Amino acid sequence: MDAPMRTLRPLGLGEQISQRLRIDIISGAIPDGTHLAEDNIAARFDVSRGPVRDALRQLESEGLVENRRKRLFVSFLGLPDIEELYSLRENLESMALRLAVERASAKGWDAVQRLVDTMAVAADAGDHERFDEADMEFHTSFYRLSGHRRLAEAWRPYQRTFEVLLEMSNTPDMHAAVVDHQEFLDIVRTGDADAAVRRLHNHLLKAKRHIRDVIERQADLDESVPVDVS
Incomplete structure (x- = not known):
């Protein structure tokens, strides 16, 4: 079950989204190999695609997400x-x-x-x-x-x-x-x-x-x- 997220502040949206996704990936709520579509994530958090891109870029730098032919997928094997x-x-x-x-x-x-x-x-x-x-x-x-x-x-x-x-x-x-x-x-x-x-x-x-x-x-x-x- 998707845990409730705190109300997003005007500043730091990307960081807040990356933290929520980070928790979901590490806990297994979003399994390894899942395609992370910007549009769906933006809809989930009711934000534009800009902060979603920032969040995914951060997760990629941490090794939790990988780029496969310009599409991003979860990369965490538990x-x-x-x-x-x-x-x-x-x-x-x-x-x-x-x-x-x-x-x-x-x-x-x-x-x-x-x-x-x-x-x-x-x-x-x-x-x-x-x-x-x-x-x-x-x-x-x-x-x-x-x-x-x-x-x-x-x-x-x-x-x-x-x-x-x-x-x-x-x-x-x-x-x-x-x-x-x-x-x-x-x-x-x-x-x-x-x-x-x-x-x-x-x-x-x-x-x-x-x-x-x-x-x-x-x-x-x-x-x-x-x-x-x-």
Whole structure:
């Protein structure tokens, strides 16, 4: 069933449409190989074709959509793509983390600590949205603190995809996740890059297993009705 979409604002239509389509593609509501017809998508969201083109261009840059002879099709195989995304992220983030450990100042890590503190406040309030935002910013901070502009740019196209995966996974125990992130940051601040990267590996492995379980359960239930955008 197509989830309700918030009322579209005059600005940022393309970004809003790309986010809704991104969720539908990753969740399987729009299956792999589906033709994404601009006219149908424009009708679905009651917008002109301009913001639809912007949205599809963005999804193509993320690898969720591919161009076949000037027609765009969904390109997301579920679990195999999840494995690929996480392997790519681990390699990018490990490099960013090593550089950040080497280059970042204590002030830079203090800013990351404030993100963990924000996660703790969100956990106490049961605020999943705020928690997820701080969680994603925690990891994105490694790229910023790495001082490597092109590495940060390499991560940027996949950040929205991982935001959707994080939202779908719906962290079952936010307080435990806060402890996990605090311990992670404590290791990072020791300056032991090898230990930090090992912790990152275990951290991402746990996250990948959780989202894989979520996707497998969703597939087993098979209660969703594919969205018609062909």
